[in-house]
Amino acid sequence: MVNSMLVNATGKYVSTQPTTTGTSNQSNNNLYITTAAIPFIILVVIVICVVHYKRKRKCQSITTNTKEEDYTENEDNIISRSCVQLEQLTLAPPQLPEKRFSQRRSKHSFQMSTFTVLDISLQELLKNGKRGCFYKAKLRRGNCKGHKLVTCKIIKNGVSWKKMQGEIFIMKKLGYHNNVLQLLDWNIVQEPHMLIMEYAGLGTLKTFLRTNRAQLSTNKNLQRLLALAAYYIGLGMEYIASKMIIHQDLALRNIMVIRFPQECKITEFGLARVVSNPMFRNSKKSTKSGVPLRWYPPEYFKSNTYSFPSDVWSYGILLWELQTLGCAPYPEMENVEAVVFGICSGYRMRKPSECREEIYRVMKWCWADIPEQRPSFSDIVRHLDTIVEDDNDYVRVFINEERYQMSHQTPTTNQASVLTASSAEG
Incomplete structure (x- = not known):
């Protein structure tokens, strides 16, 4: 004790042992920091687990949606x-x-x-x-x-x-x-x-086409009628888009028929929404059960988004339904999981057997993988208007040729007797 004490100028003893106060304070601070960091680390781990779990559930809800059968059932x-x-x-x-x-x-x-x-x-x-x-x-x-x-x-x-x-x-x-x-x-x-x-x-366009499939299949003007129906539905979607409304459920089952093909009317706005930005391209949409997956575009499955070009994709599926007279899309796919995988992998449906090449080109245009590369409904209407006009020109020429042939053909026995009788009356 004496060796560790010295006498200062005032005659008081002063300890010569080294002080440990600073070291103790530093150790306490490190302990406090460690103690505070542990709950934060645990919270971060919990958040990561929750996000991972939600993403897993989201994928499962998309690919295991059994309610989707309601959209493709007869x-x-x-x-x-x-x-x-x-x-x-x-x-x-x-x-x-x-x-x-x-x-x-x-x-x-x-x-x-x-x-x-x-x-x-x-x-x-x-x-x-x-x-x-x-x-x-x-x-x-x-x-x-x-x-x-x-x-x-x-x-x-x-x-x-x-x-x-x-x-x-x-x-x-x-x-x-x-x-x-x-x-x-x-x-x-x-x-x-x-x-x-x-x-x-007349009910839905899907029911109308299925009910009258036998009669329509033998109609020589069938492709012209289907092109007209597609044109008028395109006009309706152009009008809806001009009102800044995204439909989100465009399909043959949601077209009601008053008079075919001129008065095919779009309905079912339960999933529709209004957007305010004219330059709107993309918006988050929560995943819900029962959405019509066979009509939805790849961006919905990849990034959970649905925009104006997404309605254009659905319109392309509707064109395919029209050309097959009401068949369900992706008939070669066994289940919804296969449909989603195929859409995201770049698979596109083949051209229906009786479909014209110019109509199938419109379908493929609507099915561009990148939304910005798809046409607007105004573009589609202009393109279909050209097809419809060409059809009308063909019908007018065909009718005129028939009239010419009838006016120059040799009268049959019945026609000759009618002509003889009419001339006698004259």
């Missing part, structure tokens, strides 16, 4: 087992409180409907969709904007209020176009919720 079978029976459609009280409805109604100016299901006679099921059943219907009293016969969509249970609002808002925004099914009225206050649209008595 529509006759779907109609025969409709989930909504006419006699079961009875009036029910509103699901939502009146206060909540009035707040939401003011946002998009939704008026109270003057019609309920009791005012409508549902006569025939036209289409069983994912979110609703389409019926041929007749109003029991009065008319709806001049229409006595209407198409009535009964919305299925499980469709959210927001989805119903969105579909009505988009159809109101579209207004009237010759190739878009017009919304006349709606009732989403009382169950069953319903939309009232203009009458499309």
